[in-house]
Structure formats: C-alpha cells, structure tokens
C-alpha cells in the first residue's frame with residue numbers, strides 16, 4: 395500500500411483527488427489538510443464524499459509516514475510547502491504552477507513572485523505522462539501540468555516535427571471549476587449562467603507554459619496565441635486549435651495517423667473521427683482529439699476535450715503517482731471521478 399496525503403484538500407482539485415485516492419486499491423490516505431476546515435469531518439464539508447476522516451492543519455512534521463504528498467494550493471502558496479516536503483524526504487506532486495516553468499526568471503513576470511528554489515525547478519518533471527513517462531517514473535517532484543496546457547499539448551506535440559507549424563492559435567473554452575472554489579463577481583453564477591465570454595485575451599499565464607513545452611520539442615520557432623473563454627458549465631475544457639503548417643498542407647488522414655501512432659496503446663488519449671464534445675470526457679481521465687484539415691484556410695484544425703479537474707488536474711496527478719510507484723497507470727482511474 396502507498397501512503398498518501400493531500401495539502402489543500404478542500405479545494406476543487408483536492409476534493410476530486412480525495413475521492414480518487416479513497417477509491418484507489420493501493421492507497422491509504424494519511425493526512426488531508428485544510429486551514430479553513432481543520433477539525434471538521436470530510437463528509438460534513440463534502441456530503442457527496444463518502445470518506446471517513448477529518449481535516450487537519452498542515453504540519454510537515456506529521457507527514458513522515460506519507461510516501462507521496464499532493465499539494466493542491468494556489469500558485470505562489472505552494473512552493474514553500476513543496477520545498478519543505480521535499481527537504482523532508484517526501485515525493486511530491488504539485489498541482490500548482492510553482493514548478494512548471496523551467497526558467498526562474500519567468501516567475502516574477504508571469505506569477506508575480508521571485509522563485510527561491512532554482513535547485514528544485516531543475517529537478518521538477520513536467521508531468522504529462524503520455525509525453526514524459528520515463529522521467530515521471532523516477533521523479534521526486536512532479537509539476538502537474540495546467541488544465542489548458544494538457545489538452546493543447548497532447549493535440550499539438552505529435553505534429554511539431556512533421557508539420558513544422560509557423561503559427562498556432564488556441565481558442566479554449568473552460569467550465570467554471572477551472573477557477574477554483576473562490577467566487578468573484580466574474581465567476582458568480584448570475585454572471586456565468588446563460589452567458590459566454592473570453593478573458594485574459596493577451597498574456598494568460600498558461601501561454602508561457604504551453605510555449606515552453608512546445609519550444610522544447612519544436613525544431614523551429616513558432617508564433618503562439620492563446621485565448622481562454624468561460625463556459626456556463628461546471629467541468630471540462632474544449633480547445634479548438636488552428637495550426638498553420640510551414641510544409642505542404644497534409645491530408646486529414648495523414649494528421650490523424652500521426653496522432654494515432656503517437657497515442658497507440660495509451661489508455662487515456664483517444665483520437666476520434668466524430669467531433670468530440672465535453673460530455674464524452676467529463677468526470678473521466680480521458681482526452682479526446684479530432685482533426686479537420688481546412689484547405690481553403692490553409693489550416694489544420696484540432697479539437698481537444700478533457701475534464702479540467704480530472705485529466706487537467708487530479709486524475710493526471712494520480713496517473714503520475716501510479717507511474718512513480720510502478721503501478722498500472724490506470725489504477726483508480728477507471729471509474730468516473
């Protein structure tokens with residue numbers, strides 16, 4: 395059995411992770427930490443979670459029995475906790491963005507803080523299992539990818555070499571749970587319900603993460619534009635991605651084959667012919683990808699759908715844990731989360 399703890403267990407990702415870990419046949423839950431709900435029972439705070447236990451305040455000294463710790467704090471709050479846990483010998487999966495960017499100098503501009511642990515940034519493995527399986531297996535620190543980057547990178551990465559894109563435009567639409575449990579005027583039900591709009595049209599933080607991961611694998615430089623939108627639904631991200639190839643326009647079948655070859659045998663990435671929609675992946679760890687070649691426009695269009703809280707966060711974190719501990723990657727992820 396693997397002993398696991400969750401730091402920040404009462405947030406949206408923490409609650410989904412609690413449920414997934416509780417149902418995992420090889421995991422024993424150790425500490426579920428909370429500042430706001432310390433001392434309260436899990437099923438009192440989340441009646442839908444049939445989990446026996448109560449929230450405790452964070453105390454690194456009491457986590458010695460945990461072989462792996464999931465950190466579900468907001469960005470800038472996570473890195474001190476992650477560092478303390480790693481220094482104490484724990485293996486950590488961080489769901490925040492605090493260890494996703496490789497260059498420390500990007501943090502002040504994109505996240506508003508100076509990164510104090512460049513040594514740990516160097517050790518962090520970007521935990522997109524389908525693209526980084528070997529590195530994740532041996533990792534002490536996994537930086538779990540952002541929700542928008544997950545679908546976009548799974549769709550784009552296999553095409554970087556063969557299509558040498560010169561321009562990539564990612565038009566992404568997310569359910570409201572992507573914003574976490576805190577409510578703002580913008581994310582208030584009255585504003586979101588029966589409404590639809592874009593936000594952070596220039597300079598959304600996930601742009602730099604997507605760029606970093608594409609540039610690591612691309613042979614030439616590319617132009618990238620990313621625009622997120624807020625959907626009046628709870629869960630899921632649908633990204634429509636426009637790719638302008640620098641090579642001769644491919645046939646749709648060729649692009650589909652490139653994706654199918656890359657993801658052949660992958661349990662959680664499916665290349666489909668019919669147009670995918672959110673309902674097909676909500677509450678699952680699956681990503682569905684589809685391709686359309688638009689010759690008139692000179693563009694390859696990709697459609698990627700995931701559940702932001704599962705493949706885009708907690709499910710992917712569990713997939714990473716399974717890899718880190720030599721378990722079947724799908725363990726605990728077969729059911730709806």
Ligand SMILES: NC(=O)c1ccc[n+]([C@@H]2O[C@H](COP(=O)([O-])OP(=O)(O)OC[C@H]3O[C@@H](n4cnc5c(N)ncnc54)[C@H](OP(=O)(O)O)[C@@H]3O)[C@@H](O)[C@H]2O)c1
Nearest residue numbers: 402404405406407428429430467468469490572574575707
């Ligand atoms: N939501 C998504 O779809 C998604 C997807 C991928 C990645 N992520 C990332 O995963 C992390 C957790 O996301 P989430 O959606 O679960 O967030 P959330 O719902 O806002 O929960 C964050 C939790 O962290 C705890 N916390 C500790 N210090 C805090 C502080 N100073 N301010 C606010 N909360 C604090 C809070 O619990 P207590 O007060 O009970 O301690 C809170 O419940 C974030 O870094 C987020 O960017 C989220």
